[in-house]
Amino acid sequence: MNLNLRHAIIQNVSGNSQDELKDTIVDAIQNGEEKMLPGLGVLFEVIWQSASPQDQQEMLEMLENGLKNK
Template structure:
């Protein structure tokens, strides 16, 4: 069986509105379950691909700060 995880994730969220997408993200982050990481990766990939350079810079700043805080624990 050939499973394309990216396509499966996109298919599952294809009809979601902003509130549903936010709920998906919040649930995935709050649950802390490893199985949610691929889905978050696909969502981040979509965000990154559609972001302009300024948005990417802001995301990278936020990511850098998050990594520093997470590793300081």
């Protein structure tokens, strides 16, 4: 992914409230449009990078369990 795209996505949501961030995520998931996937990926990258190792492990467990249910 182009670093300019990462930067643009981060700039686009920087300063958003939790409600606005949630709306962005829910809208991207509900739309199901492929073009939204890079944005969700960037948001996940931000979460992952700021998470503790324990939080990262918890996310991996949730992901693993979620994939088992698909």
